[in-house]
Amino acid sequence: MPKTAKKPAKRSASKSAKKTSAKVVAKPHFSSVAVVVSDRKRSVKWYTESFGLDHLTDMDHWQTVGEKGRPGELHICQVSEYDDKAPMEPGNSGIAFRLRGNFVAACEQLKARGVDFAVPATKSDWGWWAMVKDPDGNEICVVPEE
Numbered sequence: 407m408p409k410t411a412k413k414p415a416k417r418s419a420s421k422s423a424k425k426t427s428a429k430v431v432a433k434p435h436f437s438s439v440a441v442v443v444s445d446r447k448r449s450v451k452w453y454t455e456s457f458g459l460d461h462l463t464d465m466d467h468w469q470t471v472g473e474k475g476r477p478g479e480l481h482i483c484q485v486s487e488y489d490d491k492a493p494m495e496p497g498n499s500g501i502a503f504r505l506r507g508n509f510v511a512a513c514e515q516l517k518a519r520g521v522d523f524a525v526p527a528t529k530s531d532w533g534w535w536a537m538v539k540d541p542d543g544n545e546i547c548v549v550p551e552e
Contacts, residue, residue, distance in 0.1 A: 435477065436477060436478050437477075437478070438470060438478070438479040438480065438481045439478075439479075439480060439481065439501060440480075440481040440482075440483040441480055441481070441482060441499055441501065441540070441544050441546075442483050442484075442494065442495070442542075442544070443482055443483065443485065443540070443542050443544070444484070444485060444486070444494055444542050445484065445541070446469055446483075446484040449482045449540060449541060449542065450471065450482050452540055452541050453471040453480065453482065453540070454471060455519070456519045456520045456521050457519075457521060457538070457540075457546075458519070459472055459473060459480070460472060460473055460474045462474065462479055463479070467483075467487055468481065469482045470482065480501065494542055494543070496539075496542055496543025496544060496545070497543065497545055498537075498545045498547075499544045499545055499546060501544075501546050501547065502547040502548070502549060503546060503547070503548050503549075504548070504549055504550065504552075505549070505550055505551060506551045509527060509534045509549075509550040510534070513526065513536050513548070514527075516538065516548075521538050522538065522539045523537065523538055523539070524537040524538065524539050524545050525537035533549065533550070534549065534550050535547060535548065535549045536548050536549075
């Protein structure tokens with residue numbers, strides 16, 4: 407190459423990285439939430455066979471249920487694995503699920519599969535809802551899918 411010819415300018419890696427990182431938006435999305443149980447095997451069975459969720463992950467401690475192909479998982483967390491003296495805290499878990507189709511009929515179907523309702527299907531001024539209890543007394547809210 408003659409001395410007068412210039413090589414094409416190269417972009418510096420740091421400028422390119424700065425440009426790329428400016429476009430990246432750190433926006434988390436939901437992955438899982440834990441529900442504390444006394445017997446993981448019994449609870450996985452209840453959440454799948456009675457409540458109707460799919461068993462998504464089966465790796466020793468990490469057992470999750472949810473709906474295949476949809477985001478979000480419920481981690482079935484056995485309390486004795488992290489503190490064998492920890493008390494169970496039954497009651498409202500703050501967890502909610504949506505039911506497809508006719509809400510009252512879907513609740514009746516759950517009841518027929520042995521699901522215990524803390525609050526039966528109820529019509530409020532804001533819409534339908536119910537509260538079910540898992541084998542440890544964790545209460546899960548159910549509402550219609552709209």
